[in-house]
Structure formats: structure tokens, C-alpha cells
Amino acid sequence: LSVDVASTERLIDFMVGHGVDGIFLLGSMGEGPLLPDDDARRIVETAVAHADGRAPVLVGVPETSLVRAVSKAKRAQAMGADAVVLVQPYYFPNQPQGALYDYFVAVADALDVPVVIYNLPSTTQNPLDLETIAKLAAHPNIIATKDSSGSIRYMMELLRIRDSLEGFRVLIGEEWGVAPAVM
Numbered sequence: 001l002s003v004d005v006a007s008t009e010r011l012i013d014f015m016v017g018h019g020v021d022g023i024f025l026l027g028s029m030g031e032g033p034l035l036p037d038d039d040a041r042r043i044v045e046t047a048v049a050h051a052d053g054r055a056p057v058l059v060g061v062p063e064t065s066l067v068r069a070v071s072k073a074k075r076a077q078a079m080g081a082d083a084v085v086l087v088q089p090y091y092f093p094n095q096p097q098g099a100l101y102d103y104f105v106a107v108a109d110a111l112d113v114p115v116v117i118y119n120l121p122s123t124t125q126n127p128l129d130l131e132t133i134a135k136l137a138a139h140p141n142i143i144a145t146k147d148s149s150g151s152i153r154y155m156m157e158l159l160r161i162r163d164s165l166e167g168f169r170v171l172i173g174e175e176w177g178v179a180p181a182v183m
Contacts, residue, residue, distance in 0.1 A: 003042040009050045016054045023047055024085060026060035028120055028148070028173075033062045041079065048080035056082035058116060064091040066103055070110045077113045084111065085146060087118040093125030097132045104136050114143040116171065121149055130157050137161055137168045148173030152180055 015023060025047055026032035026040055047057050059076035061084050063069040073084045086107055088100050108115040117136055121127035136142050147155055147170060158170045172178050
């Protein structure tokens, strides 16, 4: 198996031609944590070069430790990513909120590109509570959160947090949540 560069470029052209707000690579649908590093690098390099500023490129960093997350996030930054999407560590479940907060802040502080925090509790077993999200949203290098909690109440509270902060965004990770979020 190898990266199909031509198809990746066609997909980017299609998405950009239909007005997407960004291109998210190496997410939680399997390609982020499962691809070999060489293939992941090739996808990021291809997307950054082919998007060529027509849409921002966001690169997922699903990792198990702070050291690995900072390393992969810095690599994405060096390859030209416009932002990284950082999921909470997923190997050790039920981490204290303070530890999760420190994790996101440490990565955000290590980068020059913005960070999107990705709450993916079904995979990580480390749900981010709303107070932690609100504190993280105040960090100058954290620009958004992506929510895949599966809770409409949680999503609505995230939108309230967004409304209290200039420029902070909420991305919906599950399709069912798009219509309620827009409403």
C-alpha cells in the first residue's frame, strides 16, 4: 500500500472547489493513528503543497504521550500545516482534568501554529469537561474545539463558550450534530 497522490490531489481540488473552510488530515477515522509515519508525512506534504493556501490544512495528532504529541505536532508545523488538531491521550483512561489541561497547554506552547482541541471520549476514555474546555479556549494558541462527545447538551454548552470568546470556534465531529449546531 502507498499514498495515492493523484487521488489525494483530486479530492483536495473537489473540496476546495466546493468551498470547504479547511482540510483535516490524519483524523480519527483510522488514518491518523494507523498510518505508517512515512505515509502520514507523504499525505501532509501532498496536501500542503496542493492546497497551496486555497484552504487551511489541519493535521491530526492522535498520540499517547506528551513527548510524542509535541514531536508529531512540530513535524506537521515544519511541513506547513496551518494548524494541528490535538486529541487527548488515549492509552491511559480517566485522566484528571488538570492533567489533560496541562497536556493541551504544553503542546500549544511548543508550537507556532494554532491548536484545535479534539474531544473524542469514545476513543480516548478521557472526556474533557466543559470547565477544562473553557480554560483551554482562553489560551492564545488554542483557536477551536472539535466535539465528538455525542451529547447535544455538551455541544450546546460549547457553543455558549464560543459565544463568550472572540474568534474561538466549535467544530462538530459527528454528522448528527451539524443541524442542531447550525440552528
